[in-house]
Amino acid sequence: MKDVVHTISTCQRINDVLSRVGDRWSMLVVYALRDGPVRFNALKRELGISQRMLSLTLRNLERDGLVTRHYFPEIPPRVEYELTPLGHSLRGPVRALTDWALAHLDHIDAARESFDAQGEPAAGA
């Protein structure tokens, strides 16, 4: 029973961190920042994320010490975001997940289609 108790608290802790960096936008941003600093609007276009969510996600990431924000008071003002060492350490796990995602997207789509097909055979109209 002790193992179970241990597992429970472990889940709580994982849950805790995942609720911070485990959302898809955060992971996508980490993924997009893998090769160095990127500008705000570049991220926005590349990820297909709304300005608001990108702004929010980046601020949370910055708060959690995963990215740094560099403001260049040029004309036009430029803002670049870059991974911190902590952020870089997350690259590996995120990479594993994105690689898996890329590799199994078709598989998931197929499973979903067959599930939906057998689940609702007379769902037409």
Place this chain on the structure above:
Amino acid sequence: MKDVVHTISTCQRINDVLSRVGDRWSMLVVYALRDGPVRFNALKRELGISQRMLSLTLRNLERDGLVTRHYFPEIPPRVEYELTPLGHSLRGPVRALTDWALAHLDHIDAARESFDAQGEPAAGA
């Protein structure tokens, strides 16, 4: 520029999969199912998830071919959920992420605290 274009579509695809299995409940369920079949209420207690979300998450996971649902018409009726081979293939990436989460939880908390501290110095009372 071709590389950029490639990156863009790649992000879209990753985003696509992540919107399916990239939420924290799905990953937590995969994590909890790593050692074999687990019952509905056992998962609920272990993960600290509401019945509604667990039910939804499990159905989505089943739809995407990541878990299978085994119904035992006993008294009381027992339902167990188990990872499919596809689900097992996700264990690695999820493991990487959960390990990272466990390892860097303190780091994140510290970063957050210092960020909040310097962000709102006169937020007392």
Place this chain on the structure above:
DNA sequence: CCACCCGGTCACAAAACGATACCACCCCCG
């Protein structure tokens, strides 16, 4: 002059989430 870029915020709608209650079934305890 108007339109567009930059980075970002505001207000609002839509969707997701969480807690609770409820279902049907059966068991155990008193």
Place this chain on the structure above:
DNA sequence: CGGGGGTGGTATCGTTTTGTGACCGGGTGG
């Protein structure tokens, strides 16, 4: 025999999160 409990789920309702579009200030090109 009645009350409370556990099983796996769904329905409802209120809150939180997410997403959409407009808007801001500043500058530049047509």
